[in-house]
Amino acid sequence: xxxxxxxxxxxxxxxxxxxxxxxxxxxxxxxANLTLVKTIASGSHNIKIYTxxxxxxxxYNKIYLQLANADGSLINNAxxxxxxxMHMMSMQHACPYSxxxxxxxxxxxxxxxxxxxxxxxxxxxxxLQFDYTIGSxxxxxxxxxxxxxxxxxxxxxxxxxxxxxxxxxxVTPTTPKVALNEMQAMVFKMQDMxxxxxxxxxxxKIDPRMPGMGNxxxxxxxxxxxxxxNKIYQGKxxxxxxxxxxxxLQLANAxxxxxxGEEVTSTNEASSIYFEVEF
Amino acid sequence: MNRFSKFASVFLLAPFSVFAQNxxxxxxxxxxxxxxxxxxxQRVINKNIKVLSSLDSYLETxxxxxxxxxxxxxxxxxxxxxxxxxxxxxxxxxxxxxxCTDKMDPITSYVEVTNLSQANIHSGQAGAVNxxxxxxxxxxxxxxxxxxxxxxxxxxxxxxxxxxxxxIAGATLQHSSANFxxxxxxxxxxxxxxxxxxxxxxxxxxxxxxxxxxxxxYQLDPHQQLKASLIYDKATDVGYPALPMxxxxxxxxxxxxxxxxxxxxxxxxxxxxxxxxxxxxHIMDDTKRPDVPIRMDMPGWTNTGGFYSxxxxxxxxxxxxxxxxxxxxxSLAEMTMFSNNPNExxxxxxxxxxxxxxxxxxxxxxxxxxxxxxxxxxxLGSALHHNVVKDDxxxxxxxxxxxxxxxxxxxxxxxxxxxxxxxxxKWQFDFGTGYGERAPSVSEGYxxxxxxxxxxxxxVGNPEMPNEKSLEFNTSAAVSKADFSVKAQLxxxxxxxxxIGFNRTDFIPMTIGASGIRMYGQLPVATIFNAGLSxxxxxxxxxxxxxxxxxxxxxxxxxxxxxxxPFSYGSxxxxxxxxxxxxxxxxxxxxxxxxxxxxxxxxxxxxxxFNFATSKQFDLAKQKIVVKAGVENLFNRYYATxxxxxxxxxxxxxxxxxxxxxx
Numbered sequence: 001x002x003x004x005x006x007x008x009x010x011x012x013x014x015x016x017x018x019x020x021x022x023x024x025x026x027x028x029x030x031x032a033n034l035t036l037v038k039t040i041a042s043g044s045h046n047i048k049i050y051t052x053x054x055x056x057x058x059x060y061n062k063i064y065l066q067l068a069n070a071d072g073s074l075i076n077n078a079x080x081x082x083x084x085x086m087h088m089m090s091m092q093h094a095c096p097y098s099x100x101x102x103x104x105x106x107x108x109x110x111x112x113x114x115x116x117x118x119x120x121x122x123x124x125x126x127x128l129q130f131d132y133t134i135g136s137x138x139x140x141x142x143x144x145x146x147x148x149x150x151x152x153x154x155x156x157x158x159x160x161x162x163x164x165x166x167x168x169x170x171v172t173p174t175t176p177k178v179a180l181n182e183m184q185a186m187v188f189k190m191q192d193m194x195x196x197x198x199x200x201x202x203x204x205k206i207d208p209r210m211p212g213m214g215n216x217x218x219x220x221x222x223x224x225x226x227x228x229x230n231k232i233y234q235g236k237x238x239x240x241x242x243x244x245x246x247x248x249l250q251l252a253n254a255x256x257x258x259x260x261g262e263e264v265t266s267t268n269e270a271s272s273i274y275f276e277v278e279f
Numbered sequence: 280m281n282r283f284s285k286f287a288s289v290f291l292l293a294p295f296s297v298f299a300q301n302x303x304x305x306x307x308x309x310x311x312x313x314x315x316x317x318x319x320x321q322r323v324i325n326k327n328i329k330v331l332s333s334l335d336s337y338l339e340t341x342x343x344x345x346x347x348x349x350x351x352x353x354x355x356x357x358x359x360x361x362x363x364x365x366x367x368x369x370x371x372x373x374x375x376x377x378x379c380t381d382k383m384d385p386i387t388s389y390v391e392v393t394n395l396s397q398a399n400i401h402s403g404q405a406g407a408v409n410x411x412x413x414x415x416x417x418x419x420x421x422x423x424x425x426x427x428x429x430x431x432x433x434x435x436x437x438x439x440x441x442x443x444x445x446x447i448a449g450a451t452l453q454h455s456s457a458n459f460x461x462x463x464x465x466x467x468x469x470x471x472x473x474x475x476x477x478x479x480x481x482x483x484x485x486x487x488x489x490x491x492x493x494x495x496x497y498q499l500d501p502h503q504q505l506k507a508s509l510i511y512d513k514a515t516d517v518g519y520p521a522l523p524m525x526x527x528x529x530x531x532x533x534x535x536x537x538x539x540x541x542x543x544x545x546x547x548x549x550x551x552x553x554x555x556x557x558x559x560x561h562i563m564d565d566t567k568r569p570d571v572p573i574r575m576d577m578p579g580w581t582n583t584g585g586f587y588s589x590x591x592x593x594x595x596x597x598x599x600x601x602x603x604x605x606x607x608x609x610s611l612a613e614m615t616m617f618s619n620n621p622n623e624x625x626x627x628x629x630x631x632x633x634x635x636x637x638x639x640x641x642x643x644x645x646x647x648x649x650x651x652x653x654x655x656x657x658x659l660g661s662a663l664h665h666n667v668v669k670d671d672x673x674x675x676x677x678x679x680x681x682x683x684x685x686x687x688x689x690x691x692x693x694x695x696x697x698x699x700x701x702x703x704x705k706w707q708f709d710f711g712t713g714y715g716e717r718a719p720s721v722s723e724g725y726x727x728x729x730x731x732x733x734x735x736x737x738x739v740g741n742p743e744m745p746n747e748k749s750l751e752f753n754t755s756a757a758v759s760k761a762d763f764s765v766k767a768q769l770x771x772x773x774x775x776x777x778x779i780g781f782n783r784t785d786f787i788p789m790t791i792g793a794s795g796i797r798m799y800g801q802l803p804v805a806t807i808f809n810a811g812l813s814x815x816x817x818x819x820x821x822x823x824x825x826x827x828x829x830x831x832x833x834x835x836x837x838x839x840x841x842x843x844x845p846f847s848y849g850s851x852x853x854x855x856x857x858x859x860x861x862x863x864x865x866x867x868x869x870x871x872x873x874x875x876x877x878x879x880x881x882x883x884x885x886x887x888x889f890n891f892a893t894s895k896q897f898d899l900a901k902q903k904i905v906v907k908a909g910v911e912n913l914f915n916r917y918y919a920t921x922x923x924x925x926x927x928x929x930x931x932x933x934x935x936x937x938x939x940x941x942x
Contacts (some may be wrong), residue, residue: 179679
């Protein structure tokens with residue numbers, strides 16, 4: 001319904017525009033399904049940060065951006081980069097994040113993702129810095145951002161048996177159903193405190209269980225394998241009823257060796273690495 | 280068994296004898312395709328002394344019927360050794376779908392003996408008139424006083440039973456005139472837990488049931504009639520000791536409107552058309568059980584609307600029937616489990632995923648009188664059966680198991696039967712053959728994690744199964760003399776693509792404590808053989824003796840099918856003097872040797888139980904009082920039969936009194 005509503009509003013606006021040729025194009029409609037998280041002001045521009053639920057949370061965050069002039073008009077020819085940084089008491093570190101690209105069919109909307117491994121608090125916080133170029137001029141803006149803890153675990157970070165530190169973040173399902181859900185996740189390794197490249201060619205084994213119901217599982221799950229185009233790991237997650245599910249994980253490298261996570265058996269109730277969904 | 284009962288068993292069983300009230304061999308040349316169980320309590324031919332017993336007890340007197348017991352209430356009728364998926368149970372031709380995924384509410388549980396006059400039981404394809412079947416059909420006929428009877432009549436009745444302190448009370452009222460009649464009845468039953476033989480209380484075997492029904496008829500002219508019928512039935516607080524859950528409410532509304540026309544032409548004699556609708560609500564939960572691994576609710580609902588239009592006629596030596604029928608059913612059942620961790624959300628699933636069934640069938644039958652001795656019966660039926668999974672949630676759920684599943688599934692069902700009958704003086708021989716098909720039931724096609732408490736497996740439906748097909752052969756021989764009657768019946772079903780659950784070790788069961796998952800699939804062939812023998816002998820003018828024996832065998836190779844009756848016997852002596860009747864009877868089975876271990880069955884031990892009953896009618900000026908009393912399971916024997924789910928014991932010694940005041 002929302003989609004219909006917004007589409008019809010969009011159509012009405014288009015119709016209105018066709019009548020009044022002089023008025024400036026209103027691109028706010030490009031963020032119609034999104035909620036503003038924060039506006040970061042630099043001297044001459046405002047960077048508006050959007051997500052679907054208006055929050056930045058631990059785990060995978062799909063983030064949309066608009067860059068506005070002081071008068072509110074939107075800029076569509078900027079080159080943006082960003083850098084999330086966690087300021088801890090004793091150290092600083094970054095997290096896995098993507099480059100910023102223009103959303104394919106939009107004029108003013110940019111997108112990217114950031115995988116926050118931890119939430120901020122009063123003494124430890126995330127800072128997001130933007131460097132962007134308009135024409136040949138470079139600008140910088142940065143601000144503290146609030147990252148809250150997701151209600152359910154959607155990210156695991158661990159040291160593998162190969163002495164590499166990995167991060168696995170669940171991308172979908174964001175709204176799980178009693179069905180064979182499309183499941184997506186991203187796998188990163190920590191090269192150093194600031195660099196988290198995507199890991200290629202691994203296998204994410206999943207075993208969803210309901211600990212509240214005798215730890216039963218579900219049929220016809222498909223382990224997550226990497227899509228070579230978008231680098232996302234994709235598989236099928238079968239959820240046979242609503243409620244709380246623990247998705248037990250095992251990460252296997254290209255050679256098939258499990259680098260972390262344990263199989264669920266009658267004696268081992270859960271893997272040490274897992275996601276959670278509840279619906 | 281003590282000495283007396285041993286002696287008594289020898290005495291009683293030497294001649295095997297009957298309770299089964301098979302219709303006596305008819306002197307007409309037409310073939311009798313059905314056997315009849317008389318139910319109406321005011322009918323003179325109702326020979327059942329415990330006249331207020333449940334409909335289930337009445338049906339059980341028929342040799343073709345076994346009742347699966349999951350408790351004291353709502354037994355599931357098995358016909359020719361086959362459970363309800365393979366038979367068609369109707370009320371006056373109306374199709375009704377039970378709303379319980381665990382078969383705790385067969386259609387027979389939504390009616391009362393006061394609603395009915397009789398049950399017509401057809402075996403095999405002779406029962407295909409009201410729908411596609413394998414095992415046959417049970418059609419329960421509504422009681423109606425008809426036109427031109429007494430202006431005002433009725434009865435008040437009451438009963439008591441000792442083993443479960445069952446209290447029965449009710450009334451019937453009838454009004455009849457030349458152009459109008461109305462029947463109203465009400466029955467109430469309330470029972471506590473029953474005591475098994477030896478006195479042990481069987482927990483969760485209580486029940487309470489209310490039933491109200493009415494039928495009105497109006498004669499438009501001497502050749503046209505309109506009838507309307509309504510049954511409202513509600514059971515509350517029903518325990519099922521053989522199952523892990525009970526029922527807080529089982530409610531049915533069953534209504535119909537019927538038009539009858541006596542055509543009387545040379546081609547068509549009679550035309551009957553009925554429209555009907557029924558709605559069943561079944562609320563199952565485990566709130567009364569103190570110790571469960573997880574709390575759950577499992578409500579279910581069905582709605583069925585339908586019609587039939589039936590023509591009868593006679594042309595020379597042909598007596599024909601044509602029945603066009605159709606119904607539309609929706610079946611939905613849910614399961615909600617409440618986590619022991621209060622912070623977790625409830626677990627919800629659809630166990631019947633909003634399955635809609637559209638059925639349209641045409642059935643034709645011709646009974647031909649060939650000559651003085653020979654008669655034949657030929658029938659032909661065809662039906663379209665269409666299923667749709669309407670609920671998106673349910674469809675997505677099933678697609679977990681069947682990713683390529685379509686929402687719609689259409690089937691074409693065929694049936695045919697031929698029967699020959701030879702009749703000479705006191706002898707009658709029948710032999711026949713038939714072929715029929717059926718679609719999988721809602722559970723077999725679309726069930727989602729249905730826990731079977733006997734074999735402890737979670738069952739998952741299979742929507743793409745081909746139709747189950749049955750080839751049957753039957754024969755019977757009967758002799759009926761003034762003081763002696765014998766009837767022997769045999770039938771054999773060879774069922775191809777027999778629907779049954781298959782272990783899937785690659786899947787994890789859902790229910791806590793379940794052994795695994797079984798998905799419905801098909802055995803290439805299963806066979807079921809039924810044999811029955813009924814005897815009657817008039818020893819003196821007042822003393823009559825009857826007996827019966829039954830045996831079934833159901834298997835597929837080495838695999839024994841579950842709930843198949845071992846060799847069983849019954850024997851009764853009945854003394855009748857005017858309106859006084861006394862009866863002593865015994866019944867039992869030998870030890871069950873062929874049992875379905877694969878289906879959680881353990882062999883039922885041999886048993887014999889004895890019953891005693893008396894009946895006396897007192898005639899007042901215009902009223903009558905009938906008092907019936909007796910003792911069932913006289914020696915308080917502890918026993919469980921092949922038909923007792925999870926081998927819960929049957930009732931111990933039970934003293935009953937039925938009093939009927941008729942006016």
